[in-house]
Amino acid sequence: MDRRIHTDASLCHAAAVTSDGVSRATVSISAGRIASSVASSAYQVDLRDHLIFPGLINAHDHLHVNAVPPLPAHAPFPNSYAWIAAFQAHFATPEVVAALQMPKALRLRHGALKNLLAGITCVAHHDPWHPMLDEDDFPIALLRDYGWSYALGWPDYGPPLQESFAATPPDHPWLIHLAEGTDAVAQAELALLDQFGCLASNSVLIHGVGLSEQDIERVIARGAAVVWCPGSNLALLGRTLDPRRLCAVGRLALGSDSRLSGARDLLQELAGVIDRYELSTMQLLQLVTTQAAQILRMPSRGHLSPGAHADMVIVEDLGGDPMHSLVGIERSQIRAVLREGVPRITDPDFAEWFAEAGVDAVPVLLDGKPKLLAKSLAEPALMALEPGLELAAGQSRRAPKLAMSGGIG
Incomplete structure (x- = not known):
């Protein structure tokens, strides 16, 4: 991942949704894992009217x-x-x-x-x-x-x-x-x-x-x-x-x-x-x-309990059944995806979170909707393979020349 400050974070005012139900407790992140508590100096992310799901x-x-x-x-x-x-x-x-x-x-x-x-x-x-x-x-x-x-x-x-x-x-x-x-x-x-x-x-x-x-x-x-x-x-x-x-x-x-x-x-x-x-x-x-x-025998994934990998999906709370805020939506409706507690792709209003985590981000369009994408994932040759993903206007679109390799494997 990017060279970055491993900034601790507290995700506040959101509902965490897992197979055990919905919890209104603050989700704390420390060193890329879900923590039982986090330092008072941690970066605070106000996620009122949002739902937090484990990374899928x-x-x-x-x-x-x-x-x-x-x-x-x-x-x-x-x-x-x-x-x-x-x-x-x-x-x-x-x-x-x-x-x-x-x-x-x-x-x-x-x-x-x-x-x-x-x-x-x-x-x-x-x-x-x-x-x-x-x-x-x-x-x-x-x-x-x-x-x-x-x-x-x-x-x-x-x-x-x-x-x-x-x-x-x-x-x-x-x-x-x-x-x-x-x-x-x-x-x-x-x-x-x-x-x-x-x-x-x-x-x-x-x-x-x-x-x-x-x-x-x-x-x-x-x-x-x-x-x-x-x-x-x-x-x-x-x-x-x-x-x-x-x-x-x-x-x-x-x-x-x-x-x-x-x-x-x-x-x-x-x-x-x-x-x-x-x-x-x-x-x-x-x-x-x-x-x-x-x-798949991966006990530290699929949930948001302390010790789990801080991989998360953040969506807007659409009301009603919390599952419908994720199950059935389009990928462009996701507000943020985190890996090891660090934002990787988000809506533009989370720009400060990227900065606090020490991660460079670039503006992109995902299926026509503005997003911020971690710069390490915005390689032109990589983005060129993904339909619906493109750099936002004003960003360089020049792709490097690639050495081709044969084979089907």
């Missing part, structure tokens, strides 16, 4: 492909393997070639920025690790202590199935795409995973569209969990899983699966499921905060 957790994204044009609409695919096969010819189109020539490090930063703009401060990236992800100024937090395999039907990409599962400590999550389809191939995958000895309490199954009711009960009995990506499922498969049973027992999280197949961001995923699956707004909040943190 995106339980599934492929950060490096969010600028790759999606496959043109087809009839629903029977499974993800058929979609992958259809995508092979798409790799040769000029738009995809140009997107994949961008350096992977830049594409990873773009995927992180996309999430941050929508209030997502932590992501589970389901692909090989890259040195960029360890950079101090990477825009978001990442799931780190985990194991993974890619999919049963694509064994040549990523770590081998049984070896990676065996190498993952039981108190760390192990991720795999599973049952991503509606046909017999997808429907058979849970039983196959179990036969391989890879269904346990730390197994996190991505998608699960092909899971039967009996399969879901088996997942619950083993203490495993599912990451639900409804936007991607509906776009590729024409169907998604029924989330109610898994959600009711705390074994469901929400993911966006990247713009290659899914919604623009997690906020749009939330908006797309409101009133459609008999889930309350509180349950939807849990999918992207407390339940996601529990499933």
